[in-house]
Amino acid sequence: MSSELLTGLAPIIGTRPRLLLLGSMPGAASLLEQRYYAHPRNLFWPFMQQLFGIPVELGYQQRCQWLTAQGIALWDVIAHCERPGSLDSAIKKSSVICNAIPQLLEAEPQIRKICFNGAKAAEEFKRHLLPLLKHRTDIKYVQLPSSSPAHASQSKEQKLELWAKALG
Numbered sequence: 001m002s003s004e005l006l007t008g009l010a011p012i013i014g015t016r017p018r019l020l021l022l023g024s025m026p027g028a029a030s031l032l033e034q035r036y037y038a039h040p041r042n043l044f045w046p047f048m049q050q051l052f053g054i055p056v057e058l059g060y061q062q063r064c065q066w067l068t069a070q071g072i073a074l075w076d077v078i079a080h081c082e083r084p085g086s087l088d089s090a091i092k093k094s095s096v097i098c099n100a101i102p103q104l105l106e107a108e109p110q111i112r113k114i115c116f117n118g119a120k121a122a123e124e125f126k127r128h129l130l131p132l133l134k135h136r137t138d139i140k141y142v143q144l145p146s147s148s149p150a151h152a153s154q155s156k157e158q159k160l161e162l163w164a165k166a167l168g
Contacts, residue, residue, distance in 0.1 A: 003082045003083060003084040003092070004082070005080055005081070005082055005095065006025065006031060006080065006081055006082065006083055007031075007079065007080050008025055008026055008031075008076045008078060008079050008080070008099065009026055009030065009031075009034060009035075009036060009075075009076065011073060011074065011075035011099070011104065012036065012064045012067065012068060012073060012074040012075070013068065013073040013074075013075075013104070013108070014065075014067075014068025014069065014071070014072075014073065015068070016071070016108070016110055017068065017071050017072060017073035017108055017110070017111055018071035018072075018110060018111060018112065018113070019071060019072050019073070019111065019112075019113045019114075019115060019167065020072075020073045020074075020075065020101075020104070020105075020111050020113070020114045020115070021072055021073065021074050021075075021114075021115050021117060021167075022075055022076060022077050022101070022114060022115070022116050022117065022121050022125065023036070023037075023074075023075075023076045023077070023116075023117040023118065023121050024076060024077055024078055024088050024091070024117075024118060024120040024121040024124060025076055025077075025078040025081055025083065025088070025091065026038075026076060027039055027042075027086035027148070028085065028086045029086070035060045036064075036074055037147065039086075039148070039149065041149035042147050042148055042149060043147040043148075043149075043156060043159065043160075044117070044147040045063060047147060047159075047160055047163050048063070048066075048067060050160060050164075051160075051163065051164055051167055051168070052066065052067070052070050053066075054066040054067060072167070073104075073108070073111065075099055075101070075104070076099060076121070077098055077099065077101070077116075077121050077124045077125045077128075077129065078091070078096055078097070078098060078099070078124055079097050079098055079099040079100075080095070080096075080097040081095045081096045081097065082095035083095075086150075087150060088118065088119075088120035089120075091120070096124060096128065098124065098125075098128045098129055101125070101129050102129060102132045102133055105133065105136060105139070111139070112138055112139055112140060113139065113140045113141075113142065113166075114139055114140070114141050114142070115141075115142045115143075115144055115166050115167065116141070116142070116143045116144060117144055117146060117147055118143075118144070118145070118146030118147075118148065118151065119143065119146070120146075121143075122141075122143040125141075142166045144159075144162055144163055144166055145158070145159045145162055145163075147159070147163075
């Protein structure tokens, strides 16, 4: 089964972010709406409301401004890939092209923590980008449970506790 090459979203970066939160590749709903975590059952924005008081009823741009005001930058590991549907497991490995995260970290050296929203983001980062960042021994890496509704092995409460610990 062939699929078209998908292109991810631009990063959301404020002034002097301290933490970079990386997903794998936006799902179909996010790509269609050109908004991070647009699927209505994704827990990302509800988590941001619980952790930082970002009202989920705000418009997308306002939520992004609140997020960057917390020192959090948002992007994805994968810039382009082939993937039928929205599942990370459907990403064709040979099609993965990563975002310019090493260049972002060079431009924003105060970022000292990278959190991965799910295993696929961490896996692709480790495979493609970590070898380029061996000199950045000051960065802490944290893999979080996915906020996606497709990953239900942990309860919302369990996930939120881990997110709070990492982002707090």
